Amino acid sequence: MYHVQARSAVADIDQYVNVPAMSTEPRVIPIACPFGQTGGIVYVYYIDAPQPALIDTGVAASPGTTIEPALNAAGVSLKDVRWILATHGHWDHIGGAHAARSMAADGVSLALHSADAPLLQSRRAHMQPDGYQALRFRYLDDMSALAQQDALLMQNLSGELAADRELHGGERISLGGDVSVEVVHTPGHSPGSATFVLSGLDWAFTGDGVQVCGGGPAGFPLYVDPIAYGAAQKRLLDDVRPTRLHMGHRFRALGGSVLESVLDGPQVEKALRDSLAMHERVVAATRAVVTLDVSEPKATALQPAAEALGVTGAPPTWPPAACWCGRLASAPS
Ligand SMILES: [Zn+2]
Ligand SMILES: [Zn+2]
Numbered sequence: 588m589y590h591v592q593a594r595s596a597v598a599d600i601d602q603y604v605n606v607p608a609m610s611t612e613p614r615v616i617p618i619a620c621p622f623g624q625t626g627g628i629v630y631v632y633y634i635d636a637p638q639p640a641l642i643d644t645g646v647a648a649s650p651g652t653t654i655e656p657a658l659n660a661a662g663v664s665l666k667d668v669r670w671i672l673a674t675h676g677h678w679d680h681i682g683g684a685h686a687a688r689s690m691a692a693d694g695v696s697l698a699l700h701s702a703d704a705p706l707l708q709s710r711r712a713h714m715q716p717d718g719y720q721a722l723r724f725r726y727l728d729d730m731s732a733l734a735q736q737d738a739l740l741m742q743n744l745s746g747e748l749a750a751d752r753e754l755h756g757g758e759r760i761s762l763g764g765d766v767s768v769e770v771v772h773t774p775g776h777s778p779g780s781a782t783f784v785l786s787g788l789d790w791a792f793t794g795d796g797v798q799v800c801g802g803g804p805a806g807f808p809l810y811v812d813p814i815a816y817g818a819a820q821k822r823l824l825d826d827v828r829p830t831r832l833h834m835g836h837r838f839r840a841l842g843g844s845v846l847e848s849v850l851d852g853p854q855v856e857k858a859l860r861d862s863l864a865m866h867e868r869v870v871a872a873t874r875a876v877v878t879l880d881v882s883e884p885k886a887t888a889l890q891p892a893a894e895a896l897g898v899t900g901a902p903p904t905w906p907p908a909a910c911w912c913g914r915l916a917s918a919p920s
Contacts, residue, residue, distance in 0.1 A: 612788060613766050615833065617849060618657040620645030622679045622743065627802075629679045630848040632792055632833050633658060634785070637763025638669035641691075642783060642792045643835065644683035647745035650690055654683070665690040670762060673699040673750075674794025675780040676706025678713055678743050680835060685746025698760065700772060701753040703779025710744050719777060719811055726884035727902060754781060771827055775816025776809065784827060791829035799846065799862045800839035805904040808862070813870055820863040829855055841865060869906055872896045
C-alpha cells in the first residue's frame with residue numbers, strides 16, 4: 588500500500604526516525620550575554636555544524652555587542668548562522684532575534700515552538716495582564732514596577748517578526764552532514780518551551796525548561812503551568828536522558844550553590860532529579876494556599892507557601908505561585 592504522510596513544507600524537518608549516531612562531536616560555543624538591570628546573564632550557544640545554529644539570541648543589544656565579538660574570537664561569525672533555534676519566547680532569549688536574524692546568513696531560518704510564536708510576533712504579547720511578566724507585579728500590587736518592566740521590554744526586544752518555522756515537537760532539524768537536532772516540547776516554564784537535543788550525542792539545550800531552584804536569589808523555579816513543568820522534568824529524566832545539559836542561565840542547585848550553565852556526566856541526572864524534587868516541594872507548599880484569588884492576586888495570600896518552603900524574606904522573595912495557584916487548585920493531585 589502506498590502510504591502518504593503529511594509532511595512539513597520543508598524537507599529538512601522530518602519526524603525523528605532512526606537517527607544514526609554522529610561520527611564527530613560538533614564544537615559548541617557558549618556565550619554569556621548580560622541583560623536587564625540587575626546583573627542577569629543569559630547563555631546562548633553556537634553549534635558549529637555544516638549549517639551552524641544559534642540557540643537563543645539574548646536581548647536586543649546582544650547580537651551586536653556580545654554574540655558577534657564572542658563568535659569572532661572563536662573564528663566564526665553570526666554571518667555563518669543558518670538556524671536560529673529559540674528555546675522559548677521570553678524576552679531574555681528572543682529579544683535579539685530580529686537583530687541576530689538580520690546579521691545571519693542569507694536563507695537563515697528562525698524556529699520557535701508555535702505556542703510561544705505570539706511572543707516573537709508582538710511586544711504587547713509579553714505584557715498581557717495574565718502573562719509571565721505581569722502576574723508577579725500584580726500580586727505584589729506594584730504597578731510602577733510593572734510600568735518599568737514594560738519599558739525595559741520595549742528596549743530589549745529588537746523587533747517583531749514571524750518565525751520562519753513554527754515547531755510542534757517531534758521534528759528533526761538537519762544542520763548538515765550528520766549533525767541534526769531533535770525538537771522535544773518541554774512546556775511549563777512557558778507554553779512553547781522546547782528542548783533541542785543533538786541526535787546521537789544526546790546533548791540537550793533546555794533554555795529555561797529545567798531550572799532546579801530557579802535563577803533568582805529566592806531559590807524558586809518560575810513557570811506558568813506546574814503540571815506541564817513537572818511532566819517535562821520527568822520526560823527529560825526518564826525518556827530523553829541527556830548526557831550533557833546546556834541551560835539558559837546559571838540556576839541554583841538544591842543546596843543553594845550556583846550551577847554552571849553546562850553540566851556533564853552524573854551532574855546531568857542529579858540536576859534533573861533535583862529539578863523534579865524542587866518542583867514537588869513547591870507544588871506541595873502551594874497546595875496549602877487555598878485563599879488566592881487569581882483574578883485579584885495578592886502576595887499576602889502566599890504566606891503559607893512561603894512558610895512551608897522556609898522562606899522568611901519580604902513578599903518579593905516569595906514563590907511566584909500567583910501564576911499558577913488557580914491551575915494547581917483545579918488540577919488532579
Ligand atoms: Zn524564560
Ligand atoms: Zn531566561
